Amino acid sequence: MEKSKVCVTKVVKQPDIESEMTVYQDLVIEDGHKSLLKGLGVEDFDIHFEPPERCVKCKSQEIAGLIVLGCLDGILFWICNACEHLHLKYSKMRTERLLKKGEGFWTNANDWKPRTEENTN
Numbered sequence: 001m002e003k004s005k006v007c008v009t010k011v012v013k014q015p016d017i018e019s020e021m022t023v024y025q026d027l028v029i030e031d032g033h034k035s036l037l038k039g040l041g042v043e044d045f046d047i048h049f050e051p052p053e054r055c056v057k058c059k060s061q062e063i064a065g066l067i068v069l070g071c072l073d074g075i076l077f078w079i080c081n082a083c084e085h086l087h088l089k090y091s092k093m094r095t096e097r098l099l100k101k102g103e104g105f106w107t108n109a110n111d112w113k114p115r116t117e118e119n120t121n
């Protein structure tokens, strides 16, 4: 049997870190920038493979993982819940490539079911 080519992004269960999901279309990317990351307003290209303890910008400890559906099966950025500063989890080039993957991804929020015991696994 042929495997489905459609890749469904799952919620990654990381017990210690809260994560949020978004889709490419919901990212505010300004036009006219050389790169998607610049368009997103990312100016800090330090890589944090683990969530940073504090936001590098405002020092808040409210860091969450940001999952961009269609881009990667997992957390793509660390986002500061206080100032929304994005921290890269992967290199600039890799993040840029992954973001491009999500460009055509679309989902209807109405299709989403609330999480229950049955569909969590």
Ligand SMILES: [Zn+2]
Binding pocket: 055, 056, 057, 058, 059, 060, 080, 081, 082, 083, 084, 085
């Ligand atoms: Zn911050």
